[in-house]
Amino acid sequence: MQQPSPHIWNKHVETMDRASLEALQLERLQETVRRVYQNVPVYRERMQAAGVEPGDIRSLKDLRLLPFTQKTDLRDNYPYGLFAAPQEDIVRVHASSGTTGKPIVAGYTQHDLQVWAEVVARCLGCAHVHKNDTVQVSYGYGLFTGGLGLHGGAERIGAKVVPTSAGNTKRQLMLMQDLGTTAIACTPSYALLMGETMRDTGMDLSKLKLRTGMFGAEPWTEGMRDQIQNLLHITALDIYGLTETMGPGVAMECMEGRYGLHIWEDHFIPEILDPATGEPLPDGEMGELCITTITKEGMPTIRYRTHDLTCIIPEPCPCGRTHRRIRRLHGRTDDMLIIRGVNVFPSQVEASIVGIDGIAPRYLLVVDRVNNLDVLEVQVELAPELLADEVRKIEDLSRRVQRSIEQVLGLSVKLRLMEPGSIERSEGKSKHVVDKRKLYD
Amino acid sequence: MFIKQISVFIENRHGRLEEFTTLLGENGIDLIALSIADTTNFGILRAIVADNEKALRLVRDHGYTANLTEVLAVAVPDSPGGLAGVLTMLRDGSISIEYLYSFVRRVGKDAIIIFRVDQPEKAAALLQEKGVRLLSQEEIV
Numbered sequence A: 001m002q003q004p005s006p007h008i009w010n011k012h013v014e015t016m017d018r019a020s021l022e023a024l025q026l027e028r029l030q031e032t033v034r035r036v037y038q039n040v041p042v043y044r045e046r047m048q049a050a051g052v053e054p055g056d057i058r059s060l061k062d063l064r065l066l067p068f069t070q071k072t073d074l075r076d077n078y079p080y081g082l083f084a085a086p087q088e089d090i091v092r093v094h095a096s097s098g099t100t101g102k103p104i105v106a107g108y109t110q111h112d113l114q115v116w117a118e119v120v121a122r123c124l125g126c127a128h129v130h131k132n133d134t135v136q137v138s139y140g141y142g143l144f145t146g147g148l149g150l151h152g153g154a155e156r157i158g159a160k161v162v163p164t165s166a167g168n169t170k171r172q173l174m175l176m177q178d179l180g181t182t183a184i185a186c187t188p189s190y191a192l193l194m195g196e197t198m199r200d201t202g203m204d205l206s207k208l209k210l211r212t213g214m215f216g217a218e219p220w221t222e223g224m225r226d227q228i229q230n231l232l233h234i235t236a237l238d239i240y241g242l243t244e245t246m247g248p249g250v251a252m253e254c255m256e257g258r259y260g261l262h263i264w265e266d267h268f269i270p271e272i273l274d275p276a277t278g279e280p281l282p283d284g285e286m287g288e289l290c291i292t293t294i295t296k297e298g299m300p301t302i303r304y305r306t307h308d309l310t311c312i313i314p315e316p317c318p319c320g321r322t323h324r325r326i327r328r329l330h331g332r333t334d335d336m337l338i339i340r341g342v343n344v345f346p347s348q349v350e351a352s353i354v355g356i357d358g359i360a361p362r363y364l365l366v367v368d369r370v371n372n373l374d375v376l377e378v379q380v381e382l383a384p385e386l387l388a389d390e391v392r393k394i395e396d397l398s399r400r401v402q403r404s405i406e407q408v409l410g411l412s413v414k415l416r417l418m419e420p421g422s423i424e425r426s427e428g429k430s431k432h433v434v435d436k437r438k439l440y441d
Numbered sequence B: 001m002f003i004k005q006i007s008v009f010i011e012n013r014h015g016r017l018e019e020f021t022t023l024l025g026e027n028g029i030d031l032i033a034l035s036i037a038d039t040t041n042f043g044i045l046r047a048i049v050a051d052n053e054k055a056l057r058l059v060r061d062h063g064y065t066a067n068l069t070e071v072l073a074v075a076v077p078d079s080p081g082g083l084a085g086v087l088t089m090l091r092d093g094s095i096s097i098e099y100l101y102s103f104v105r106r107v108g109k110d111a112i113i114i115f116r117v118d119q120p121e122k123a124a125a126l127l128q129e130k131g132v133r134l135l136s137q138e139e140i141v
């Protein structure tokens, strides 16, 4: 066997033999199940309803005895209902879109933040990023997990962190050149936008030290990877994660392997399910990724249905890491959209417009990518009864609907009022999304 | 004193206005007066027709957002300054005009102007007091 990659951050854990890794997983799973059973009434009641007790988890296979957790559970128990640690131990919260008006909230203890920094540090190792690198974090900072998540990992490895957050592209590029940024982390569409801005402003690529990029928070294709690599002259790698299970850093492509993301199995147990039946599928088969966190204290999630489609690549990776890989995302099992890194559910739009006089609760989201920027147009049907025939009043209505949607989505939208019945219906069911972007291979 | 106007929301897309007028034509509804207020995203079509209720049912059945609005049909002398005189009266009465448009045909020597104002009752009383003729629904059709 060849030597493991010298870039591995935590050689002991990342190259641990499978038997030891699985023993560690079982121990941590049992501990997590005990803790949620004790501290989270929702989990306890569900387990009791399913006739499972913590003591029934004797092997990793017993994981499938446990009930699933869905995004709706996070909504129904908003904000703190699924927290397993005492409030005084929570040191940070992040939030992401829920399926209706309210966001979902995730809580982190001090230890959770340490684990998060550890797994992001491993991801940086996968991208051959080290202590001597300058890492520009161009993910948004705030409730969104992208910015602070990458930030913590980059600090952990001792890199020089440039926390530019997203936006103000010209300034980003200036700093990238002046500070000698060697690695960048942002959404792939933002990377593309930066690359095109460089090209269009005639920036001299030879003045940049940029070498690698970690891109995530939204799906992207191999075509986009080629474009980013060509425009920025870097290696572009995929990073995966979601707020419900932590944030970015759950899985990461390595430079040696590519086309598959190592999932850090000492902290997360992946399962691939048949999306229809919920039955686990064998390695190599495409299905819905389901994640159980086994070290999280603040908000552990048991068998969390991500609705992301992928499969497990069981073959060993040339990098020498023993943690298995998931394939780059293949699609979604639900109607969630990711727009400029923000998760958007059509049901959120519905919840935000229902009850506004003069419009019908029928709507269509049209997403397109214009100059590498996602644009969301929301078409909303008017009620048959015209409330006013003054242009000014109709425009007021339009603005009111737009503001209501923007507040819930946290995203600017273009609103278009439509005649009743003009939004296409198929088989009696309204279609809610037209996505003109190409996001999956 | 007031006459009814049908107001219809029209999406700004190619051929939509034609579809609408064809629909009225095929159903024997005569357009007596018509105006369109346009924005980049939509238009509001306002029309005076012979049978308002029938027209409203028809267009709603065909998926349009529509309603009936009460407006004033004012007989304005068809001579220079005719309209200005009426506008002055309304301004002096502190009445705001939401919109106005004119009939194509005349009644006698007068031009017919449709007014939508913020205080219809007050406007009607004021104009009549000043000797301005308001047309009834029957006189229009």
Ligand SMILES: [Zn+2]
Residues within 6 Å of the ligand: A254, A256, A257, A258, A262, A317, A318, A319, A320, A321
């Ligand atoms: Zn690898």
